[in-house]
Amino acid sequence: MRIAGSRQTASSPTCDPAASRRSVASPAIGSGSPRVGWAPVWTATLKPADRAALDPGIPDDLDRHPDVLVVGGGVMGLAAAVFCRRAGLGRVLLIEADRLASAASGGAAGALAPELHHLTDPPAFVQLARSSLALYRQLAQQWNATRLLRWAPGLLLLPDGPPPGLRPWPEVELLDAGQAAELVPDLVPMPAALLARDQARVHPLRLAVALARRAGSVATGVAMTGLQTAGDRIVRVRTTAGVLHPGVVVFATGLAPTPWVSVPQRLVKGHLVATEPVGFRLPCGIHLPGFGIGSLEYGGLLAGGTREEGDRSPQVRDEVIGFIRRRLGELLPAARSARVRHRWCCFRPATADGQPVIDRVAGLGNAWVSAGHDGTGLLLAPATGRALAAWIATGQAPPQVRNFDLARFARSG
Numbered sequence: 001m002r003i004a005g006s007r008q009t010a011s012s013p014t015c016d017p018a019a020s021r022r023s024v025a026s027p028a029i030g031s032g033s034p035r036v037g038w039a040p041v042w043t044a045t046l047k048p049a050d051r052a053a054l055d056p057g058i059p060d061d062l063d064r065h066p067d068v069l070v071v072g073g074g075v076m077g078l079a080a081a082v083f084c085r086r087a088g089l090g091r092v093l094l095i096e097a098d099r100l101a102s103a104a105s106g107g108a109a110g111a112l113a114p115e116l117h118h119l120t121d122p123p124a125f126v127q128l129a130r131s132s133l134a135l136y137r138q139l140a141q142q143w144n145a146t147r148l149l150r151w152a153p154g155l156l157l158l159p160d161g162p163p164p165g166l167r168p169w170p171e172v173e174l175l176d177a178g179q180a181a182e183l184v185p186d187l188v189p190m191p192a193a194l195l196a197r198d199q200a201r202v203h204p205l206r207l208a209v210a211l212a213r214r215a216g217s218v219a220t221g222v223a224m225t226g227l228q229t230a231g232d233r234i235v236r237v238r239t240t241a242g243v244l245h246p247g248v249v250v251f252a253t254g255l256a257p258t259p260w261v262s263v264p265q266r267l268v269k270g271h272l273v274a275t276e277p278v279g280f281r282l283p284c285g286i287h288l289p290g291f292g293i294g295s296l297e298y299g300g301l302l303a304g305g306t307r308e309e310g311d312r313s314p315q316v317r318d319e320v321i322g323f324i325r326r327r328l329g330e331l332l333p334a335a336r337s338a339r340v341r342h343r344w345c346c347f348r349p350a351t352a353d354g355q356p357v358i359d360r361v362a363g364l365g366n367a368w369v370s371a372g373h374d375g376t377g378l379l380l381a382p383a384t385g386r387a388l389a390a391w392i393a394t395g396q397a398p399p400q401v402r403n404f405d406l407a408r409f410a411r412s413g
């Protein structure tokens with residue numbers, strides 16, 4: 001298949017003076033994705049063979065002329081690689097500075113609940129999220145991956161009662177206090193809640209393994225350190241494993257790689273805990289702004305999802321863990337004395353307006369970016385990967401991602 005924006009003839013490695021001025025040396029571009037602080041519950045519940053699949057190292061036959069180079073081995077890069085392969089875009093190479101899913105993608109809570117975003121996010125976001133969850137369902141079936149997704153309702157608590165003018169939409173049901181108590185007998189009395197059926201949860205590292213097995217050639221411990229352009233094309237990518245000459249580049253580095261892609265962006269730290277088994281199982285995921293609770297396979301609870309703006313330290317903060325434990329006990333009194341088995345933190349790559357960037361890079365005909373996925377990158381990954389692959393294949397921006405363009409930040413001043 002022909003790739004829109006890819007080289008139509010063998011390109012010369014020479015570059016113009018402007019291009020060499022844009023060359024950047026180490027440190028790694030886009031490496032603002034700190035690792036997960038302390039080990040998440042996901043690492044402890046992963047089979048050793050799967051753990052090894054997340055860190056294959058550098059292949060002996062590293063492809064230095066891939067048709068598509070994906071930079072970043074979080075969920076976004078992995079999904080982009082999988083869908084580029086499925087679209088028949090030729091040889092795909094993914095490089096990851098650390099190991100796969102070593103940043104937010106391996107520490108996230110794993111909730112896939114598009115309906116719970118209806119009240120807070122724009123319609124374009126909810127549409128993309130719904131299509132992504134539908135795509136997850138298809139992928140799990142095609143891959144015969146029966147354990148990839150756990151389907152369960154999502155319950156959005158409304159502690160102040162239904163907001164004025166709330167009109168439940170077809171995918172949700174408004175529960176009163178009695179109905180909420182009947183559904184979750186262990187929940188503190190709640191005046192109202194919105195119940196969305198058919199939402200899901202994923203084990204983030206099992207997801208990364210499933211994607212990695214279908215992502216083409218994967219090299220870990222390889223960081224992009226510089227780029228060289230000629231005209232409107234990237235012609236060389238410098239890495240810690242030498243120079244690559246890709247046809248097309250997809251940046252999936254968490255935060256967009258500066259200076260090549262200019263986005264107002266930051267990292268937003270969040271903490272999570274996993275408890276010892278609690279002796280009861282929640283029939284649904286429980287959600288509040290900045291807080292969530294769900295049951296884990298082994299019988300413990302996953303709780304947290306806090307937002308610590310401005311904290312760039314990889315340290316797990318005792319005071320935040322204390323807050324999560326208190327909040328958990330307030331919402332589920334039966335879990336008040338639950339002991340914490342795992343505690344960790346990781347960093348959401350976020351843009352100024354909270355929406356992701358999924359776009360072709362301005363001024364570069366053969367580069368795309370998927371960045372700033374904030375607190376919903378796992379949810380959006382399949383639909384985003386599919387849209388990017390379609391865009392690369394056809395040269396046309398898929399309508400589902402038009403709202404996530406880079407130019408919106410310039411428009412909003």
Ligand SMILES: Cc1cc2nc3c(=O)[nH]c(=O)nc-3n(C[C@H](O)[C@H](O)[C@H](O)COP(=O)(O)OP(=O)(O)OC[C@H]3O[C@@H](n4cnc5c(N)ncnc54)[C@H](O)[C@@H]3O)c2cc1C
Binds near residue numbers: 029103254255
């Ligand atoms: C506490 C918390 C809870 C969350 N819960 C959920 C949830 O329930 N559901 C949900 O959908 N989302 C959730 N998220 C959000 C989700 O984790 C992120 O949106 C998603 O992981 C972002 O994926 P990514 O691939 O874009 O970025 P990352 O996971 O940050 O991956 C980017 C990768 O690129 C690599 N990289 C960077 N620079 C270079 C370079 N120069 N060369 C090579 N590699 C490079 C990095 O090492 C990194 O591995 C949560 C996030 C947090 C913090």
